[in-house]
Amino acid sequence: NAGVTQTPKFQVLKTGQSMTLQCAQDMNHEYMSWYRQDPGMGLRLIHYSVGAGITDQGEVPNGYNVSRSTTEDFPLRLLSAAPSQTSVYFCASSYDQERNTEAFFGQGTRLTVV
Amino acid sequence: GESVGLHLPTLSVQEGDNSIINCAYSNSASDYFIWYKQESGKGPQFIIDIRSNMDKRQGQRVTVLLNKTVKHLSLQIAATQPGDSAVYFCAENSGPGMNDMRFGAGTRLTVKP
Numbered sequence: 001n002a003g004v005t006q007t008p009k010f011q012v013l014k015t016g017q018s019m020t021l022q023c024a025q026d027m028n029h030e031y032m033s034w035y036r037q038d039p040g041m042g043l044r045l046i047h048y049s050v051g052a053g054i055t056d057q058g059e060v061p062n063g064y065n066v067s068r069s070t071t072e073d074f075p076l077r078l079l080s081a082a083p084s085q086t087s088v089y090f091c092a093s094s095y096d097q098e099r100n101t102e103a104f105f106g107q108g109t110r111l112t113v114v
Numbered sequence: 115g116e117s118v119g120l121h122l123p124t125l126s127v128q129e130g131d132n133s134i135i136n137c138a139y140s141n142s143a144s145d146y147f148i149w150y151k152q153e154s155g156k157g158p159q160f161i162i163d164i165r166s167n168m169d170k171r172q173g174q175r176v177t178v179l180l181n182k183t184v185k186h187l188s189l190q191i192a193a194t195q196p197g198d199s200a201v202y203f204c205a206e207n208s209g210p211g212m213n214d215m216r217f218g219a220g221t222r223l224t225v226k227p
Contacts, residue, residue: 004157031212040122042203042217043158050211058213090157099146099207099215105157 002026006091006106013081013113021076021109023091029104031097032074033058034066036087037108043090049074050097081113122201124222133191135221137204142185144206144216149178149189152201152220161189161202191223199225 007022025032033048045058049068063085065077074093078085089109094101127133139147145166150158162173164180164187171178177190187204203220 033212035217040219042205042219044217045213045215048213056213092157094212097211097213099210099212101212102160102163103158103212105159107155107157 004091004093004104004106006089006109008109009107011109011111013078013111015081015083015113017081019078019081021078021089021091021111023074023076023106024072025074025091025093025104026072027093027095027104028071029093029095030071031095031101032068032091032093033103034064034074034076035090035092036060036085037090038087046076046089078111081111083113085111086113087111122219122222124224126224126226127194129194129196129225129227131194133189133194133198133223133225135189135191135202135223137187137189137218137221139185139187139204139206139218141206141208141216142182144208146207147178147180147187148205148207148215149176149187150203150205150217151198152203154200158203194223194225196225196227199223 004025034046035043047066049055091106092103094103148163149161152158164171179188201220203218205217207215
């Protein structure tokens with residue numbers, strides 16, 4: 001049982017490049033989400049999914065796309081990277097969407113856009 | 115102490131002492147609160163949670179206190195150990211789903227041996 005696995009751990013992109021951050025969980029959790037963490041700020045929700053085939057926007061969705069074709073995987077796509085997207089990205093999962101459910105986080109992906 | 119959206123404060127304590135980390139939340143409608151621990155280079159890890167119908171909840175070496183009157187939350191760590199060194203942040207939830215959760219920036223706790 002690996003929990004929530006994110007790849008890659010580190011990535012440097014040039015402005016305008018696209019890439020996909022991978023997230024996989026093996027706990028059969030329905031709810032998955034992507035956050036970004038910037039210095040001096042709390043985690044901010046980018047996109048989330050309450051189950052396979054269902055996604056929705058969070059607080060800061062612009063410049064990002066997601067899909068949820070399986071329960072296990074929830075990739076985050078950067079369409080055209082910008083320096084403002086330099087951040088640490090965390091994927092999280094929980095067994096349902098209810099707020100009283102413990103969220104499990106991945107180790108994070110540190111992205112730098114130059 | 116910490117307030118959602120502000121700079122990252124720091125707290126330094128001696129090993130064995132008790133630590134108190136504070137959090138001022140903003141939404142009076144929030145009724146579920148969580149404390150997370152984030153070690154360097156790792157993802158956040160759930161510590162303890164509390165609902166608004168409680169004012170205190172205890173876990174293993176940790177206690178969370180909630181004061182709804184002044185919208186204040188605190189995390190107390192007893193007999194702080196070097197392994198407790200991390201960033202601690204609170205989260206508040208005012209809606210039915212986890213997508214309604216809002217996170218504070220955190221407090222960096224350093225434990226001196």
